[in-house]
Amino acid sequence: MIQKPRGTEDLIDLKVREYFALEMIIRNVVDSFNYNEIKTPIFESLELFKKGVGEETDIVSKEMFTFADRKNRELTLRPEGTAPTVRAILENKMYINENLPLKLFYFGSMFRYERPQAGRNRQFNQFGIEVFGPKTPEIDSEIICLSSTILNTIGIEEYTIHLNYLVNGEQRKQYISDLKKYLKPKSLCDDCKKRIQVNPLRVLDCKIDANKFDDVIDMKDYLNQSDKDYFQTLIDNLNNIGIKPIIDKKLVRGLDYYTGFVYEVKDKKGSTLLGGGRYDELVKQLGNVDLPASGFAIGMERLLIALEEEKIYISVPNSLDAYIIALSEKAKQFSNILLLMLRKAGLKVDFDFMNRSMKSAFKQSEKLNSKNIIIIGDNELKENNVIIKNQLTKTEKKVAFDKIVDALVGE
Known part of the structure; x- marks a missing residue:
């Protein structure tokens, strides 16, 4: 792999x-x-x-x-x-x-x-x-x-x-000269030995020898x-x-x-x-x-x-407004229309594309932290409604097709 x-x-x-x-x-x-x-x-x-x-x-x-x-x-x-x-x-x-x-x-x-x-x-x-x-x-x-x-x-x-x-300026030259004298007797890593010659200030930024410079000469005096x-x-x-x-x-x-x-x-x-x-x-x-x-x-x-x-979490928890479960082939076709309608209304929705059993589909909706589950079967299609289960209140109701958006937005 x-x-x-x-x-x-x-x-x-x-x-x-x-x-x-x-x-x-x-x-x-x-x-x-x-x-x-x-x-x-x-x-x-x-x-x-x-x-x-x-x-x-x-x-x-x-x-x-x-x-x-x-x-x-x-x-x-x-x-x-x-x-x-x-x-x-x-x-x-x-x-x-x-x-x-x-x-x-x-x-x-x-x-x-x-x-x-x-x-x-x-x-x-x-x-x-x-x-x-x-x-x-x-x-x-x-x-x-x-x-x-x-x-x-x-x-x-x-x-x-x-x-x-x-x-900076002329004072920097004097500081560098004095810094080299300060560093000369120190036991330093190989990189710092080179830095002393080309850029002594870089020695003070060394992660290996950092604890050796607590008494370094003070720049502000220069x-x-x-x-x-x-x-x-x-x-x-x-x-x-x-x-x-x-x-x-x-x-x-x-x-x-x-x-x-x-x-x-x-x-x-x-x-x-x-x-x-x-x-x-x-x-x-x-x-x-x-x-x-x-x-x-x-x-x-x-x-x-x-x-x-610090256990600080700044993002909004991922959740759905609704998760749609279709119980028949005709219901699946209608779900495509419903998905488009709900998304155009600004709602975050998804669909059970994996043809899970009802029990597994419900578990998936919980995993996705869906506020509502919409169930559509042949009976619902005949009656022009859907079943909406509110996962927060644990209640369900039948809602007409043209009222679905209002029902979800009002949650």
């Missing part, structure tokens, strides 16, 4: 209903914040992610699904959503001043070749938002507020928001006054709206394009639910347009796992 590829998942029944219920809740939240949707291709040029995400990141160096097309062009299944969004903005010239601030959101499948585990598949679904134009603490606090609002709306209330501010003031204003804004962030000097995120504040939201067990930050140089880097930006992304599967662990 052919099986699904490792690191992929089939969403079936309750899982798929929970997924789309989650998507609809998120859509309603971002609509209230006035964000518009963008959809980008599922694959892009390899060069986009090399330039945008960073060649030395684990995503680009280890985890991408890359292939050549028939003209030998190198393409990649997208591993994240920000670089494609920036590419789309540049290509479609969406950066004109009249569009700013440009507030966008996306849903889509992403692909990373990593070891599959709970909430981390090789094909996963991601929601993200991106804001282009303003570089202000106010837009950054709104972004964090938006992510918090999503979690609160779906019922996840126990979480912490971790915040840091990445040092910030210039302007960045310190910006970061403090962001913290003050969050406090003013009831969000109390944890300042985390180890937080750097796993992508090279971040340039200012970065943040992650962790559940009560310490697992990351979402993350993001500011990336003011990315648009310029990819298209020579000076356009500051910030945003965040959420793995939908991780949210679904968090909901399941």
Whole structure:
């Protein structure tokens, strides 16, 4: 038997209903914040992610699904959503001043070749938002507020928001130099030994050695006054709206394009639910347009796992308004007409297509959580009526053909 590829998942029944219920809740939240949707291709040029995400990141160096097309062009299944969004903005010239601030959101499948585990598949679904134009603490606090609002709306209330501010400019050079000195005596994994030489900040994002950096030198001590003031204003804004962030000097995120504040939201067990930050140089880097930006992304599967662990179910239980059982060949023919009529009236109905016995058909209606059972036989056809059994009240009645819709709608 052919099986699904490792690191992929089939969403079936309750899982798929929970997924789309989650998507609809998120859509309603971002609509209230006035964000518009963008959809980008599922694959892009390899060069986009090399330039945008960073060649030395684990995503680009280890985890991408890359292939050549028939003209030998190198393409990649997208591993994240920000670089494609920036590419789309540049290509479609969406950066004109009249569009700013440009507030966008996306849903889509992403692909990373990593070891599959709970909430981390090789094909996963991601929601993200991106804001282009303003570089202000106010837009950054709104972004964090938006992510918090999503979690609160779906019922996840126990979480912490971790915040840091990445040092930039000349101060960054001094921090990197001092960070290398701090890391040199540490016993690190093989990957981190390489990272120290090419991108020392990535060491702090290591999942293997993370517990060795609790006393790491603090980036905020290296910030210039302007960045310190910006970061403090962001913290003050969050406090003013009831969000109390944890300042985390180890937080750097796993992508090279971040340039200012970065943040992650962790559940009560310490697992990351979402993350993001500011990336003011990315648009310029990819298209020579000076356009500051910030945003965040959420793995939908991780949210679904968090909901399941909290025993929170957000989808409407699957049920039928009516299940039709025909007792004769003529009744089956009439049932086709009845099905069409009821569905046109907006009712959710189904039919016993398997010719089950009456007992088995009733069991099937219970499995489908049908509110009513409609029984049609030759006698009912002669009398121009049907029998409707209400499964909630355990009562039954005869109903004329032209009153069936009214009887069901009135339940």
